[in-house]
Amino acid sequence: MIDKDFEIIVIGSGLAGLASALTAVERGCREVLVVEAEGVLGGSTRLCGGVVMGSRSRLQTAAGIEDAEDDMFKEYMAINVWDVSAGPVERWAARSGETIDWLQDNGVPFYERLIYSGDDRRPRGHCVEGGGQAIVDALVARCREVGVEFALGNRVDELIYTDGRVTGVRSGGEDLTAEAVIVATGGFGANPEYLAQHYPIAWVPGETFYIGSQGARGDHLKFSTQVDAQLTGENRGLRMLNPGVDTMHEAFLPGWTVLLDKRGHRFCDETAPYGILDSLLKARDNVGYVVFDDAALRPPADLADRYADAYKQVWPNHAKFKPKHYTADVIEQYKDHERIHIAESLDALAESIGIPADDLCGTIARYNHLVETGEDTDFGKAGRFLNPISTAPFYAVEVRPTAIAHTGYGMRIDDHARVIGVDGNLIEGLYAAGECTGGIVGPTYSGSGSSLASAAGIGRMAGEAAADYMKAARA
Ligand SMILES: Cc1cc2nc3c(=O)[nH]c(=O)nc-3n(C[C@H](O)[C@H](O)[C@H](O)COP(=O)(O)OP(=O)(O)OC[C@H]3O[C@@H](n4cnc5c(N)ncnc54)[C@H](O)[C@@H]3O)c2cc1C
Structure with missing residues (x-):
């Protein structure tokens, strides 16, 4: 029965x-x-x-x-x-x-x-x-x-x-x-x-x-x-990069950013998928610095198109990806937060983060050189995302992979x-x-x-x- x-x-x-x-x-x-x-x-x-x-x-x-x-x-x-x-x-x-x-x-x-x-x-x-x-x-x-x-x-x-x-x-x-x-x-x-x-x-x-x-x-x-x-x-699981200022979740980095490790060195194509960024940060003490300049936040009219197209990921079921944290308004809102660094020069930015200025400035100089050539021969980021980091003030946002999407x-x-x-x-x-x-x-x-x-x-x-x-x- x-x-x-x-x-x-x-x-x-x-x-x-x-x-x-x-x-x-x-x-x-x-x-x-x-x-x-x-x-x-x-x-x-x-x-x-x-x-x-x-x-x-x-x-x-x-x-x-x-x-x-x-x-x-x-x-x-x-x-x-x-x-x-x-x-x-x-x-x-x-x-x-x-x-x-x-x-x-x-x-x-x-x-x-x-x-x-x-x-x-x-x-x-x-x-x-x-x-x-x-x-x-x-x-x-x-x-x-x-x-x-x-x-x-x-x-x-x-x-x-x-x-x-x-x-x-x-x-x-x-x-x-x-x-x-x-x-x-x-x-x-x-x-x-x-x-x-x-x-x-x-x-x-x-x-x-x-x-x-x-x-x-x-x-x-x-x-x-x-x-x-x-x-x-x-x-x-899956961890996404998080600036630690709020609980807004951001899946990808804008292509005009440069991601540095604690030594001030670049280590990847910043438009990489989130799963890859998670693993890369795991290998770097779970800390990274997202660096960009003022032109990215307030692009001059003649360059607006270059900065507007900031994502490799274009999904038919998703509105066009846009920066969430990396905008003039959000940076202004959190400018006094310990994870947001703003400086008038790259040397001062390095000092604010606590990275030797030679390393950070050298990395950015090399990046700007690659931008000039139009080809990221170091990490293979697509040419359309290459914009110079040259307009003061300069910004560095400390990110950690602490937004959890999967266990x-x-x-x-x-x-x-x-x-x-x-x-x-x-x-x-x-x-x-x-x-x-x-x-x-x-x-x-x-x-x-x-x-x-x-x-x-x-x-x-x-x-x-x-x-x-x-x-x-x-x-
Ligand atoms: C914002 C976000 C976006 C994501 N986007 C994607 C994506 O595009 N593609 C992708 O592949 N993955 C994505 N993921 C991951 C994916 O959504 C999840 O891994 C997947 O949906 C898990 O499915 P599941 O059926 O195992 O669990 P869930 O969908 O979480 O369902 C589990 C259910 O079990 C219930 N439950 C738990 N304990 C008990 C209990 N004791 N008794 C009764 N019920 C219980 C819960 O309430 C829940 O309803 C995303 C995750 C998030 C958070």
């Missing part, structure tokens, strides 16, 4: 949860419940930019972009120096194009034009019209159509775990049982205690802030302790999203997908769209595997 409340319970209603619930129904389940702690569906997914990475989707093919079978996997492994769980990553990457098609078939509206997600060799970023909210709206509508139930405002406190098997969830003192449970609770960016413990390189008390949803409290870490699940991915410490899974125990065995009846998994994000966040791609792709893998397990259990 079947005496379970549901066939499958999914904890969390972000992309990972919605994709797994819908897939479980497609795979033959009839009684699927999504339990959501917050009063609103969608988690961080609903707040996100809506770029989804994928290789060999119908849209990519239609755009005439050729992508080889395992190039995405190989590039992902290379950028992460193989320090991820290659099994699940390979299966997820291989199906990433098919997952974009699946999202599209389920009503997610994509633009035809793809973008470069990060440091990839060919465009793989699929942009959703309407951003993350449009993904949530489409999948929730589809889930409701096929009979998935939702329980809003119910935070799961613990898993029901008996005789080595997960058979349900406990929320507010109530037990709900199921053949299988999928954990899709997102990350822990909204939990300062967990940030300090598990993402210490991102944690600066009084400065670090999270840009996602308040539901990201890291409950998967509690569940893991309860069932002895393996955890992996300490100190992984990567979580449950270790196999290539079917089954959770692995500390004893090396699979935990029966337990699956995980999305930001609550570990070992998917490596030392470098590979680019815009990789989180949503893994939430959707691994969410589908979890839905399939949990449905198969449920059917076998009831056979």
